[in-house]
Amino acid sequence: MAPVPASRPRLAPGCRMNEKSQQPRALLMPERALRLNGPSLEIVERCDGQHTVGQIIAELQKLYSKADPVKVEQDILGYLDLLQKERALDFE
Amino acid sequence: MKVPVSAPLALVAELTHRCPLHCVYCSNPLEMARREQELSTAAWTDVLRQASELGVLQIDFTGGEPLARPDLAELIRAARSSGLYASLITSGLPLDEKRLEELVHAGLDHLQLSFQDAYEESADEFAGAQAHAQKLRVAEWVKRHRIALTLNFVIHRRNLDRLEEMLELTEKIAPSRVEFAHVQYYGWAFANRERLLPTRQQLDRSLEILKRAEEKLRGRIRVEYVVPDYYAKYPKACMGGWGRKVLLITPTGEVLPCHAAKILPGMKFENVRAQPLRRIWEESESFQKFRGEEWMPEPCRSCDRRTQDFGGCRCQAFLLAGDAAATDPVCSLSPRRDLVDEILAEANSTPSVATSTNSEWLYRINP
Numbered sequence: 001m002a003p004v005p006a007s008r009p010r011l012a013p014g015c016r017m018n019e020k021s022q023q024p025r026a027l028l029m030p031e032r033a034l035r036l037n038g039p040s041l042e043i044v045e046r047c048d049g050q051h052t053v054g055q056i057i058a059e060l061q062k063l064y065s066k067a068d069p070v071k072v073e074q075d076i077l078g079y080l081d082l083l084q085k086e087r088a089l090d091f092e
Numbered sequence: 093m094k095v096p097v098s099a100p101l102a103l104v105a106e107l108t109h110r111c112p113l114h115c116v117y118c119s120n121p122l123e124m125a126r127r128e129q130e131l132s133t134a135a136w137t138d139v140l141r142q143a144s145e146l147g148v149l150q151i152d153f154t155g156g157e158p159l160a161r162p163d164l165a166e167l168i169r170a171a172r173s174s175g176l177y178a179s180l181i182t183s184g185l186p187l188d189e190k191r192l193e194e195l196v197h198a199g200l201d202h203l204q205l206s207f208q209d210a211y212e213e214s215a216d217e218f219a220g221a222q223a224h225a226q227k228l229r230v231a232e233w234v235k236r237h238r239i240a241l242t243l244n245f246v247i248h249r250r251n252l253d254r255l256e257e258m259l260e261l262t263e264k265i266a267p268s269r270v271e272f273a274h275v276q277y278y279g280w281a282f283a284n285r286e287r288l289l290p291t292r293q294q295l296d297r298s299l300e301i302l303k304r305a306e307e308k309l310r311g312r313i314r315v316e317y318v319v320p321d322y323y324a325k326y327p328k329a330c331m332g333g334w335g336r337k338v339l340l341i342t343p344t345g346e347v348l349p350c351h352a353a354k355i356l357p358g359m360k361f362e363n364v365r366a367q368p369l370r371r372i373w374e375e376s377e378s379f380q381k382f383r384g385e386e387w388m389p390e391p392c393r394s395c396d397r398r399t400q401d402f403g404g405c406r407c408q409a410f411l412l413a414g415d416a417a418a419t420d421p422v423c424s425l426s427p428r429r430d431l432v433d434e435i436l437a438e439a440n441s442t443p444s445v446a447t448s449t450n451s452e453w454l455y456r457i458n459p
Contacts, residue, residue: 012240012268013237013238013239013240013241013268014201014202014238014239014240014241014268015240016177016201018149018175018177019175021175022175026149028149028150028177028201029202029240030179030201030202030204030240030242030268030269031150031179031242031269033101033149033150033177084311085310085311085314086314087268087269087311087312087313087314
């Protein structure tokens, strides 16, 4: 399934963030670790099977209110697409 | 001069050299450690803590067959409580549902299951053991748990023509990730190279199939493969560069920059029994030897690619050119590329599907 607004992304089996006490924060998956900072951390924290893609976009647009909302949306969709390609997400 | 050093990202923990398989391309050294020489549970637990403090994020428990260690669940638990991501690289033998459950409960994040072929008969020939049927069972059990599953197919001259069948099997099992790993010519594979090196035609066909599979399975199964380096134009960035990203600890506690480094003459590798891991990573002579660019000969030294491939593989330079500090001979810019071209000419002068009997293989022994 693709990252459409109504889908609810959650981290795939074997993909998780490192502990809050560990710096820098990272998304850990088989043979890969993606460093998370700022927006990427905010996105991945919301990939919990609860938030819809639409909600993630709305929340980050609020969080980064100085940024162009269209750009924020594009960046989020691009990042979710990357995570999907890495097989780090399931969409429910 | 000391080269500035960053933190390693991954630790390869070779828990044991014992293994029920006898694969003809095993990456273990020809001389292996015996059980009584292996690090204890307490020693490994301490190493895991040190690795995490050093900045390591991920640990690969491998071997030999790591399941041969009865304390594996305990080590996974220790890795997780040190904040590490725990992968198990396994043949799936010996494993049953109960032990798998124990490993998952201990915190296993990811299991990588090796496959030798799509079919039982040939798979078992390459493994030198009856293993294929058990692997299929293990894959099914793993799928019942919320952990990542990688299938790792080792590919070479004698099974590359069955790549499509391997992909069919992959789709049937539906893991989150599949690796098609060309045999790399070190250890047992170097001894069996003549029988393992694919032809150019086999390789070209396989790359097309894999590219299509990658697109078809995108978002469902992550497909990973690399061009075998004898056929590449430039060398691989072996281990992401010597002493840059990965460290490996042998069953007896020696700390190496890669699987094969022990073959390099005149090198002394430090042991975690005697020194802290941080000191070995940051200051030992062995880790500094080929770190950075100081050691590089021409054409590497002035090459734009030196920050991408770091001069290629030191073990390959030694095995092929007899000099660990030479430019990797697989590089098209290497003055010794002729060595590789000669090997390829030989491999391409005979048909790929030569009939052979098991007795031709040099099978890996068990320590």
